[in-house]
Amino acid sequence: MTGQGHRFTGLGAAFFAAAICRFAGLGEFSEIASALVAGSATTMPDWLEIPFYRNGARAGSLIPHRTITHWPYLWLAVIAWGVQDGSLMGGLAIGAAVGSLAHILGDAPNPMGIPWLVPHRRVRLGKKGLWRSGQHEVLMTLGFAALGYGAWWFSGGPAFYGLTN
Secondary structure (H helix, E strand, O other), X not given: OOHHHXXXXXXXXXXXXXXXXXXXXXXXXXXXXXXXXXXXXXXXXXHOOOEEXXXXXXXXXXXXXXXXXXXXXXXXHHHHHHHHHOOHHHHHHHHHHHHHHHHHHHHOXXXXXXXXOOXXXXXXXXXOOOOOOOOOHHHHHHHHHHHHHHHHXXXXXXXXXXXXX
């Protein structure tokens, strides 16, 4: 997925994060804060790799691309911690982790793969990946937004905010 596609998945990530906070009973402020963080954290796994530049061009990164920062279990553990914590900090952690998981799910169909099992061994879906980066991006972002809204709706979000009859 391209950088633009990752940013567009922020809408779905925001709804998913809000739904998790609502299910966990974290409160309205944590729910909104988590959604805002999730919406802006969809590129976080890439910038956490701490890139370095030479002559104005990216020359590499401190953490190799698509290793520990793209490992889903790390972000699932952060979500579990955020739910257990139950505070505003927990809600912010949930938002960051959900945004990162949205990023990882967007990268998963690419030929490069992601580290599904262990942090330093990438696995691709299919023999050569399902599709190249940028393909089916609109469908993926719309689908993710619809699923995220569905999760938030199922958690009672719209009713709480008076958005239903």
